[in-house]
Structures are given as structure tokens and as C-alpha cells.
Amino acid sequence: xxxxxxxxxxxxxxxxxxxxxxxxxxxxxxxxxxxxxxxxxxxxxxxxxxxxxxxxxxxxxxxxxxxxxxxxx
Ligand SMILES: [Zn+2]
Numbered sequence: 288x289x290x291x292x293x294x295x296x297x298x299x300x301x302x303x304x305x306x307x308x309x310x311x312x313x314x315x316x317x318x319x320x321x322x323x324x325x326x327x328x329x330x331x332x333x334x335x336x337x338x339x340x341x342x343x344x345x346x347x348x349x350x351x352x353x354x355x356x357x358x359x360x
Contacts, residue, residue: 295324297334307337
């Protein structure tokens, strides 16, 4: 399965919950699915582009959610 590279910019709707880092100054945000990408929090007048950042933190959150409906011993 080929990886789809999505490079969202300010105003785009997020399609994948996760951590994103902007190209403007590397500011990282966590943004949920369905939310729109903001301007850079440090440079509010500038539109910017957000790169998806894979983190272990996000994976842990997903695992916890899954274990709620299917508890492991
Ligand atoms: Zn910035």
C-alpha cells in the first residue's frame, strides 16, 4: 500500500488526527480529525504548511482507546 503524503496548509481540514509541525518555525500542534489547520501560533499573520509528525504518544492514545472496548488482562 503506497503511503499518501498529505501536506496540509492553513485553513485545510485535517483528515488524520495527530501531531503536526509547521514549516514556518517548527511549532508542533496536536490537531483532531475534522479541525482546520491554523496559522502559525508564533506568526499569526502568516499562513503556513503543516507536516504530519508520527509520535509514540499518539500511538499510546490509540491503544488506550482500543483497550477500553476490549480490555486486556
Ligand atoms: Zn512561525
